[in-house]
Amino acid sequence: MKTMTAITEPVVEHEVPLTVIRPSRGWRSLDLREVWAYRELLYFLVWRDVKVRYKQTALGASWAIIQPFFTMVVFSLFFGRLAGVPSDGLPYPVFAFAALVPWTFFANGLTHSANSLVGSQNLIKKVYFPRLSIPVATVLAGAVDFALAFAVLLGMMLFYGITPTANVIWLPFLLLLALVTSMGVGLWFAALNVRYRDVQYIVPFLVQIWLFVTPIAYPSSMLDEPWRTLYALNPMAGVVEGFRWALLGGAAGAGEAPLSAPGPMLAVSTVAAIAIFVGGAFYFRRLERTFADVV
Amino acid sequence: MSDLAIAASGVGKRYRIGTAQVQHNTLRDALASSTRRLWSSMTSPGDRAEPDHFWALQDVSFQLRQGEVLGIIGSNGAGKSTLLKILSRITEPTTGEIAIRGRVGSLLEVGTGFHSELTGRENIFLNGAILGMTRQEIRGKFDEIVDFAEIDRFIDTPVKHYSSGMYLRLGFAVAAHLEPEILIVDEVLAVGDADFQRKCLGKMGSIAVGGRTVVFVSHNLDAVQALCTRALLLDEGRVLSDGPTHQVLEQYAKSRLDSVSRKSWPEPQSAPGNDTVRLKGARILAEDGADTIDVRTPFRLEFEYWNLVPDTRLSLSVHVYNHHGVRIFNVGSTKEPTSQPAGLVRETCSVPGDLMNSGTYHLELIVLRDQTEAVLKFEDLLVWEIADNPDLRAGWYGEWPGAVRPNLPWRIDRIDEDGEATGRDAAGVP
Structure with a gap:
C-alpha cells in the first residue's frame, strides 16, 4: 500500500528530516516506524497512566486486586457452590481466578483505551504525535495491574498446592494474545468514540456481555467439538483456557486426565485476535486525520 | 530547496458547518437514517457530499528560508x-502541499498535557x-527550566496546588527550552501578567536572533514588529500580503482603518435615525492626512447629520472605549447648543496626539436634544486602530500599560550641596 500521508524521510547528507504534508485519502499505512520514533513519548504516556491511575484513591493499587478477587468470590459462591458449575476437576476459586486475571487485564484495557482519545482531546488538538500512542499506552499501562493480580493468583495456587506445569513458558504468548485483543477492540472503539460518544455507553455493556460469553465462570469443555474450537473465535476464550492449561494443567483432580492442550482453540483465537487488531489499527489510521477536527 | 525551511503551495482547509438536520418523524426513521449515516461514515468518512462547508484557508502559498522569523497576522477568523x-x-490540509525541512516544535498552548496530579518535576x-x-x-536542561520557571521550592509539589502564574511559568519554561530547527508559536504570549509577558518576549527575542526558523502568530502587533523580519497577512483564509514586517503591518492597519473608521449614508431616506435627526456620516481622519494613526498623530472625529425639525437645539456626546471595554473619555460638542434651522450639520472634534495609548478603540455617539434628552444613540459607530510608534519604545515591546499614554514634560535637576538646582527639561518616555 502506498502511503499518502506525511512521510518522514531522513536525508543522509544533511541529517535534517524532510516532512511532506499533503492531504491523505482512503486507507493509510500503519506507519509503525513513526510510532517507534516516538517511543519515548509512548514510555511517558504509560508512565503517566501508571502514576496517575490510583492517585487520590484510599485503597490505591489494591484496586487492581480487589476487582478480580471479589468477582472470583461471587462466582465461587453462585456458580461454583449454588449452581454447581463444573470446573474441569480444579478447585472452583482458582479455576475462576486464573481466568479473571487475564480477563480483567483485557476488560480494563479495552474500557480505558476506548475512552483514551476523548480523554486526551486537549493533546490531540494542540500537538502532533502518532495518535496510536494514546490507546496503545493505555493498554500497556494495565500490565502493572496484571502483575499485581497475577501475584495473588500465584498465592492462591500455593494455597491450593497447585504447581504450574512446564507449559508456563506459553504465558507470555497468552498475555500478548490478550494484549493484542484488548488493543484491537480498543482501537476500533477509541476511533469511533471521537465521533460518536455513544461508544461510552456501548463499551461497559459490551464488556459485561463478553464476560459471560467467555469461559470464565464455566469451562469451555462443556461444549462438544467442533463447537468448542469455533468458540475460540472469541479470542478471550483461547486466552482464558490457555491460562488455565499453562498454570493449572497438572492439577486436575484425582482420577481425571490432566487438561489437554487447547491447541486448536489457541490457533483460532490467535487468528481472530490478529484480524481484530489489524482491522482496528487500519480503521484507526483511517479516521485519525479527522480526530483534531471532530473531537 | 536547500536553504528553504518551509515551502507551502496551494494549501487549503475546508471545514464542515454542522450538517443540516433532517426531520425524523419516528424513532424508527431516526434509527434507520442514523444507521445509514453511521455505516457510510464508518466506511467512507470524509468523502460524504456535504454542501455546508467553508474554506478556512484557501490557496495559501509561501516559502520560508532557514533562519527567517515569520509573523502571521490577520483578524479573528x-x-x-x-x-x-x-x-x-x-x-x-484539504488541498495543497507543504514541505518542511527540519524538526518542528510547535507551541500552540502553554502546558499542553500537564497532569494536575503529577508534580512539577x-x-x-x-x-x-x-x-x-x-x-x-x-x-540536560532540567535545571535551566526550573530556574526559568522560578518554582524551585515547589518542584516536587503536584501542579494542582500551583498558582495559575506558576503553572504558566512552568509551561512556558519547558517550551522555551525546546530546540527544534523550526519553531511554531501561537498566542502563548497573551497569557500571564506583564512581568511574565516581558520575560516570555525576551526569551522569544533571543530564540529569534539565535538563527532558528520561527513562525509566530500573535494579536500583539508590537511583538510581531519587534520579533519578525517578515510578515504574512491573512484575510478570510487567503494571503493578502507577504513581505517585510513594517510594510505588511502598515497595510493591515490601513485595511482595518478603511473598513471601519468611516461610515456614510448619502441618502436621508436610508440613513439611520428618526423624525428628528438622521446620521449622514461619521469618520476618523488623521490631521496629517496619513492613512494610519499612531500614538503621536493628532486626529479628528467628524460627524454629519441632518436636522429634520427646525429650531431644535441639538448637540453630540461621544464616548470612547478601549479594547478592554474601559471608557477612556466622554466629550460633548457644546454646553450651550443653539437653535438650528433644518438642514445638514457637521461637527468635528480634534483629538491631540500623544494622548491615547495604542490599541483598538470604539466609539459611541449620542445625539442630545436640549442637552438632556437622547434622541439618537449609536453603539460601536466607529472602530479604529491606534498604532504604536516604534521610536517611543525603550526596548520594551509588550503592551504599554495604562489607559492613556500622554507625553508629559519632565524636568531633571541635580541638587548640589548648596541646594542649588541645575538641570534640564526632558521629554518623558510615554
Missing part, C-alpha cells in the same frame, strides 16, 4: 490558527516528551 495547525501536523518530563524532547535532552 482569518485562518491563522488553522494554518498553524496544519504546519504542526495536528490537522491535515514529573510534568517537566511528560510535557517535554509531548513536545518532542528526548529524556536525555530534558535531563
Whole structure:
C-alpha cells in the first residue's frame, strides 16, 4: 500500500528530516516506524497512566486486586457452590481466578483505551504525535495491574498446592494474545468514540456481555467439538483456557486426565485476535486525520 | 530547496458547518437514517457530499528560508490558527502541499498535557516528551527550566496546588527550552501578567536572533514588529500580503482603518435615525492626512447629520472605549447648543496626539436634544486602530500599560550641596 500521508524521510547528507504534508485519502499505512520514533513519548504516556491511575484513591493499587478477587468470590459462591458449575476437576476459586486475571487485564484495557482519545482531546488538538500512542499506552499501562493480580493468583495456587506445569513458558504468548485483543477492540472503539460518544455507553455493556460469553465462570469443555474450537473465535476464550492449561494443567483432580492442550482453540483465537487488531489499527489510521477536527 | 525551511503551495482547509438536520418523524426513521449515516461514515468518512462547508484557508502559498522569523497576522477568523495547525501536523490540509525541512516544535498552548496530579518535576518530563524532547535532552536542561520557571521550592509539589502564574511559568519554561530547527508559536504570549509577558518576549527575542526558523502568530502587533523580519497577512483564509514586517503591518492597519473608521449614508431616506435627526456620516481622519494613526498623530472625529425639525437645539456626546471595554473619555460638542434651522450639520472634534495609548478603540455617539434628552444613540459607530510608534519604545515591546499614554514634560535637576538646582527639561518616555 502506498502511503499518502506525511512521510518522514531522513536525508543522509544533511541529517535534517524532510516532512511532506499533503492531504491523505482512503486507507493509510500503519506507519509503525513513526510510532517507534516516538517511543519515548509512548514510555511517558504509560508512565503517566501508571502514576496517575490510583492517585487520590484510599485503597490505591489494591484496586487492581480487589476487582478480580471479589468477582472470583461471587462466582465461587453462585456458580461454583449454588449452581454447581463444573470446573474441569480444579478447585472452583482458582479455576475462576486464573481466568479473571487475564480477563480483567483485557476488560480494563479495552474500557480505558476506548475512552483514551476523548480523554486526551486537549493533546490531540494542540500537538502532533502518532495518535496510536494514546490507546496503545493505555493498554500497556494495565500490565502493572496484571502483575499485581497475577501475584495473588500465584498465592492462591500455593494455597491450593497447585504447581504450574512446564507449559508456563506459553504465558507470555497468552498475555500478548490478550494484549493484542484488548488493543484491537480498543482501537476500533477509541476511533469511533471521537465521533460518536455513544461508544461510552456501548463499551461497559459490551464488556459485561463478553464476560459471560467467555469461559470464565464455566469451562469451555462443556461444549462438544467442533463447537468448542469455533468458540475460540472469541479470542478471550483461547486466552482464558490457555491460562488455565499453562498454570493449572497438572492439577486436575484425582482420577481425571490432566487438561489437554487447547491447541486448536489457541490457533483460532490467535487468528481472530490478529484480524481484530489489524482491522482496528487500519480503521484507526483511517479516521485519525479527522480526530483534531471532530473531537 | 536547500536553504528553504518551509515551502507551502496551494494549501487549503475546508471545514464542515454542522450538517443540516433532517426531520425524523419516528424513532424508527431516526434509527434507520442514523444507521445509514453511521455505516457510510464508518466506511467512507470524509468523502460524504456535504454542501455546508467553508474554506478556512484557501490557496495559501509561501516559502520560508532557514533562519527567517515569520509573523502571521490577520483578524479573528482569518485562518491563522488553522494554518498553524496544519504546519504542526495536528490537522491535515484539504488541498495543497507543504514541505518542511527540519524538526518542528510547535507551541500552540502553554502546558499542553500537564497532569494536575503529577508534580512539577514529573510534568517537566511528560510535557517535554509531548513536545518532542528526548529524556536525555530534558535531563540536560532540567535545571535551566526550573530556574526559568522560578518554582524551585515547589518542584516536587503536584501542579494542582500551583498558582495559575506558576503553572504558566512552568509551561512556558519547558517550551522555551525546546530546540527544534523550526519553531511554531501561537498566542502563548497573551497569557500571564506583564512581568511574565516581558520575560516570555525576551526569551522569544533571543530564540529569534539565535538563527532558528520561527513562525509566530500573535494579536500583539508590537511583538510581531519587534520579533519578525517578515510578515504574512491573512484575510478570510487567503494571503493578502507577504513581505517585510513594517510594510505588511502598515497595510493591515490601513485595511482595518478603511473598513471601519468611516461610515456614510448619502441618502436621508436610508440613513439611520428618526423624525428628528438622521446620521449622514461619521469618520476618523488623521490631521496629517496619513492613512494610519499612531500614538503621536493628532486626529479628528467628524460627524454629519441632518436636522429634520427646525429650531431644535441639538448637540453630540461621544464616548470612547478601549479594547478592554474601559471608557477612556466622554466629550460633548457644546454646553450651550443653539437653535438650528433644518438642514445638514457637521461637527468635528480634534483629538491631540500623544494622548491615547495604542490599541483598538470604539466609539459611541449620542445625539442630545436640549442637552438632556437622547434622541439618537449609536453603539460601536466607529472602530479604529491606534498604532504604536516604534521610536517611543525603550526596548520594551509588550503592551504599554495604562489607559492613556500622554507625553508629559519632565524636568531633571541635580541638587548640589548648596541646594542649588541645575538641570534640564526632558521629554518623558510615554
